[in-house]
Amino acid sequence: MAELNGSPPAIELRRLTFAYPSGRKVLNDLSATWATGSRVAIVGPSGAGKSTLLMHLIGLLPTVPVSDGQHCAVWIDGAPVITERLRTVRQHVGFVFQDPDDQLFAATVAEDVAFGPKLLGCDATETQSRVTDSLTAVGLPLVGNLNPGHLSYGERKRVCLAGVLACQPKVLVLDEPSSNLDPRARRQLLKILRALPVTVIVATHDLDLVLDLCDRVVLLDEGRIQSEGVPTQILSDELLMERHGLEVPWRLRPTSTF
Ligand code: ADP
Numbered sequence: 001m002a003e004l005n006g007s008p009p010a011i012e013l014r015r016l017t018f019a020y021p022s023g024r025k026v027l028n029d030l031s032a033t034w035a036t037g038s039r040v041a042i043v044g045p046s047g048a049g050k051s052t053l054l055m056h057l058i059g060l061l062p063t064v065p066v067s068d069g070q071h072c073a074v075w076i077d078g079a080p081v082i083t084e085r086l087r088t089v090r091q092h093v094g095f096v097f098q099d100p101d102d103q104l105f106a107a108t109v110a111e112d113v114a115f116g117p118k119l120l121g122c123d124a125t126e127t128q129s130r131v132t133d134s135l136t137a138v139g140l141p142l143v144g145n146l147n148p149g150h151l152s153y154g155e156r157k158r159v160c161l162a163g164v165l166a167c168q169p170k171v172l173v174l175d176e177p178s179s180n181l182d183p184r185a186r187r188q189l190l191k192i193l194r195a196l197p198v199t200v201i202v203a204t205h206d207l208d209l210v211l212d213l214c215d216r217v218v219l220l221d222e223g224r225i226q227s228e229g230v231p232t233q234i235l236s237d238e239l240l241m242e243r244h245g246l247e248v249p250w251r252l253r254p255t256s257t258f
Contacts, residue, residue: 008078010036010171010199011057016073018052018061026052028223034216036077036170039193039200041210041231044220045245050175050203051098053220057173057201058093059086076171091120094169098176100148100156109135109151109159110144116167134162138192154185161192171199178206207235207249219244 011034018027026049034040042050055061056074059081072080081089097103106112110131117127135141138158148156157177164172177193178186190212193200204210210217210231217234219227221244227234235241236252 007036008075009033010038010077011040011201012075014073014075016053016056018056020052026223027056030073030220030223030225032218032225032228034199034201036199037197038216039214040202041214041217042201042203042220043205043207043210043217043235043246044226048220048244049223050220054095054173054175054201054203056081057171058095059083059089091167092169093171093173094164094167096157096160096164096172096174096177098179100153100160103160103163104148104156107147108144109140109146109148109162112148112159113144113163113166116163120167130166130168131162134165135159137165137195138162139188152185154181154188157181157185157189158192161189165196169198171201172196174200174202174204176204176206177202178204178209207246208251210235211249211251219246221245 013030013032016027016030017025019025030053042053044050052061057076072082074081076089076092079085079088104112106115113131113134114127117130122130131144132141135144138161140155140158140162143151143155143159148159151159177189181189190209193213200213202209202214214231216228217231218225219234219240226244227240232252236248238248241248
């Protein structure tokens with residue numbers, strides 16, 4: 001296992017390959033190592049395999065039989081993501097879906113946020129404390145008694161994040177966190193994410209978010225890692241970006257192209 005500073009990486013992919021039942025390979029031989037505390041962006045054109053990769057990080061698409069754990073392709077904190085460990089994996093890895101309405105289901109915000117801690121076995125006092133802390137962390141300390149359906153889209157996204165934070169994950173996985181947010185809601189989300197002391201993996205088309213939040217970026221296309229590195233380097237490579245259906249963000253373009 002690759003080790004960084006004596007401890008296992010937050011996430012390690014070992015030749016991850018995956019096809020849906022239709023047969024076409026969606027992920028093809030992905031290998032990567034992401035350190036604890038890093039903030040990694042997965043970028044690429046639609047259909048590149050970003051969401052499929054994220055789903056592997058919480059074991060929604062298991063790749064190997066339990067008995068074959070050593071050959072597992074996805075490792076979190078030095079342990080394989082295999083069916084018999086899914087409960088532990090989901091305690092360590094929190095997943096925020098792209099659409100908050102896929103995640104929220106309870107009659108009140110507080111009940112929704114409390115769902116995860118209760119499932120983890122927290123007692124009433126601990127659950128209440130986690131609900132309060134996580135709603136405060138996302139800047140919504142006063143909405144606990146409201147119906148999620150009465151909040152704005154951006155607020156519902158933050159409630160989803162609170163629900164995941166209430167489980168105190170070590171790794172936070174987000175699918176398109178800034179999509180459909182207005183500029184103020186986007187700024188609020190960015191501020192919250194930057195303050196979190198956890199490993200963050202984010203799939204996004206928002207390349208400014210990558211520049212503002214992440215210290216690494218992985219460019220995925222046709223199910224392969226085409227490039228990985230520091231965001232300013234990868235995202236300013238015009239040829240690379242064009243080849244994979246992306247555009248250099250305005251702020252990285254030479255002034256002569258204005
Ligand atoms: P991205 O998130 O980069 O847009 P996805 O991971 O959603 O890419 O999809 C990658 C490919 O897998 C696409 O061609 C998509 O049509 C296909 N795909 C996604 N989900 C399924 C599924 N449940 N069954 C079959 N094919 C799927």
